[in-house]
Amino acid sequence: MIYDVAVVGAGFGGLASAAELSRKGLKVILFEASNELGGSAGKFERQGYRFQSGATVGMGFEEGGVFDRLYASLGIKRPDMKLLNPIMDIHLPDRTIHYYQNRAQWYKEIDCHFPQHASQIKSFYDEVFKVGALVDQLVERLPVFPPHNFKDWLEMVKLVDKNSLKLIPYMTQTVEDRLKSFRLESNRLFRTFLNGELMDSVQTSVENCPAFLGYAALQTFHKGAYAVHGGLATIAHQLAEYIESCGNEVLLRHPVRNVEKSGQYFHLHSKRNTIFTAKKVILNNSIHNLHDTLSENLGKQTFIKKEKEKNRESWGAFIIHAGVDDRLFRNTDALYHQFIDPNHPDDLHDGGQFLLSLSDPEDKSMAPEGKRSLTLSTHTGVEPWWSAADYEMKKEKMKNRLIQTVDHYFPGFEKSLDLVLPGTPVTFEKWLRRKRGKVGGYAPTGRFSWLDSYSIRTGIDGVYQCGDTVFPGAGTLGVTLSGLMVAKDITR
Template identity: 55%
Template sequence: MSTYDAIIVGAGFGGLSAGAILAKKGWRVAVLEASTELGGCAGKFNRPGYRFQAGATVGMGFEKNGVLARLFDELEIDLPPMQRMDTIMDIHLPGQTIHYYRKKSKWFQEIERIFPERSSAVKAFFEEVFQVGTRLDALLLDLPVFPPKRLGDWVRLIPYLNGNTIRLAPYLTQTLYDRLKRYHLHKDRTFMTFLNGQLMDSVQTTAEYCPAFLGHAALHTFHKGAYAVEGGLATVAERLADSIKDNGGEVRLNRPALSVDPEGKEWLITSKRQRTYTAKKVILNNSIHNFTSLFNQQQVADSNISSLEDKNASWGAFVLYLGVDDIFPEDVLYHQIIQDPSKPVTETNQFLLSLSQKEDRTMAPEGKRAITLSTHTELHQWWDRDAYEERKALYVEKMLNGVETSFPSIRNHIDLQLPGTPVTFERYVKRDKGRVGGYIPTGKWSWLHQHSVYTGLNNVYSCGDTVFPGAGTLGTTLSGWIAANEAMK
């Protein structure tokens, strides 16, 4: 049996990015994916006539010097066809709609319309967002290991101690809510509803618990551009997989890693039907939640994973996939619907509606559109088998009621309707208990409790949404890139 330079466990954006970089450098790489699709939570599935985006839908990082643009340049491959949206999304609140524009000038005009009495404060806050976001972009260009866990990590951060990073110090030691107090925005109900909706979709929490720099980075990223990729984000995953194969690597679907065991100075990965693979290095892209199921008790004890696992909570997702007649506008593809500003922005009270592009025939037939609706949900309730079907039907009804407030005739135009729950995500995407979106930030210091790419085991690295910088295709891509760089060292 030959030995691979690296085995990648999981074909999400992190694993595919790591595998593509290593294969491009001449490493012998194999990617083992447990499901039958690429892309993980940013993957897709097909039903007669339709291609649905499983979870993540909004494309970001494709602008000049964006994370995915730089990655594709590094790999010397072309980005798939895509459209950058002038309107990031429409946010539908009871009685009003906020048009979240990409361009600063148009967004500031919208701020004046929506927040006439606080427009100066809101604009000042977003000026801070853009300034801090730009400083964070400069920091990420060199892909440092973060947060530092070992002495060597701290030593390697010394070159970053310059005027730029010193100016970022306040945002590393405060929550976003703390920053809002400076502008007296924390008590503005409409603004906080809008802001918390954006934060939930990007960093999995609200301003009160969000480290300031994470919130600033997420909000700044929105204004670099929201892209609709032809065929959905799974098309990006397919291109990364093709790059791996074009450079001599392997991508194997329906090939779960069942165990990872030491074998001398190498690692033995066992898959179903007792297929085995030997690798010098291993990169895990199958979620930290799955870590303990792969290694024996001694390896878990030797790692730096087990001590943190119980301290970090994650959301699940309830998703509703619809095939519909094309009654929707083509100029805005992403819509956030918040039904009651007085309630938490979870459990169908807030959800994202993502439309396929009007002319994208890979996603829907002529005259039809594919829609993904998604909301955050608590995990534990979905494992009550007796209440499962009733709860699922209730959530479908609540979501459709919410859509009707902005698109009243939606029910008359549905020809395909498929709900998905955390149980679905565990079954098809292989996420433990259906956990998605990474860990939920819990305060200003919560970033220090994140996992870096180091697992604590020799030559075993981790990437994905449970590894810093966390959720979203940008965060997972960056973590995969960092993991590949560290493996090559």
């Protein structure tokens, strides 16, 4: 059989592109190397607990949001979920800030914690919401960005209007620059808070984050963040079921070891020397894995250079999956908690800043009775974890640092834990096939770093890419949008 499109990787980008192509009547086959769907937003189960592999927060289900529109177009019923308000509690050394989804409540919280600069911070957020909405309007039109050929440039020109032109100042400044315009750059508390939110969403800090990207991320929290029952893997399974309902195939435990081209068709080599043939290929297994997937001949055709990507910095994640006694968190409504290490408030990685995600007590699929599943996650440098000599010692040290920080804010946490499972970049490579355990795409490094982004194009006619290493970047919304961009381009 010759497929119209073969999709490699059942992360959210691959699932979204395959579902949209299925809706439009194309013959699609989707390959996933592991036995779980969702990639870094997947799941696994141990001893009665369901754990989320990486990403845990549901976004885009508000009216008009990415998943709201996708589900409507596919005719899928949205899963059960809980709107988060507060979105999370942020635990700083001397206070806890309730990060409310509701804008009016959030502004009251600003009054409470930042009384001397409250009016300036609220003006800053007014700008965040205004500019973030403009970014949404632009990105939701699914442009191929950065433009790679004449057709892409032509489509970009069509997007130029009075609203898009308003974004230009924010595409030439960092969030730090915008803080200076509000005389907020020296407010250490607010800066620490913002760094935590930007590190969690855009993988970088205020001085390195392009303003329009940071604003888009910050305003997304306030549009609606959700705890999806069953975890984000529920969304992945619904998309896969839709693909199969259209008569298309989703193959688990089918790694694609090599993609080559002969004549007008691509041939994908999977397990037991099976070969599948397709007219077009979508790679949702990250640019880090690109050259390991393409044949030598195809690898020479792409403009993405192997050595450059090998040396380009990208974050990994240290993660702990565990169970905890439900009683420990009964006095808080928040399911998500961000912690700033009281001894190192300026460290944004390796435990200096990290997120705790708790399962909703109403979601009985996530944990045994009287327990809740949880995930602790922090950014970490990748390379140090590949030294075998002290690997176990480093893992134990990092595990203890995260657990003890939570125990500082929630006394008794360490004693209440059950089934503690730490993971490192080595774990992410083993189970999610992420090269060297790199996750979350490429962190912005300055005001013009967005110009160094990759689009859905590989430079090889008929081979596309989507996922967290492709514009618009990391997070379930970003990777889903990249998948929809590919589907739009293929069916244009």
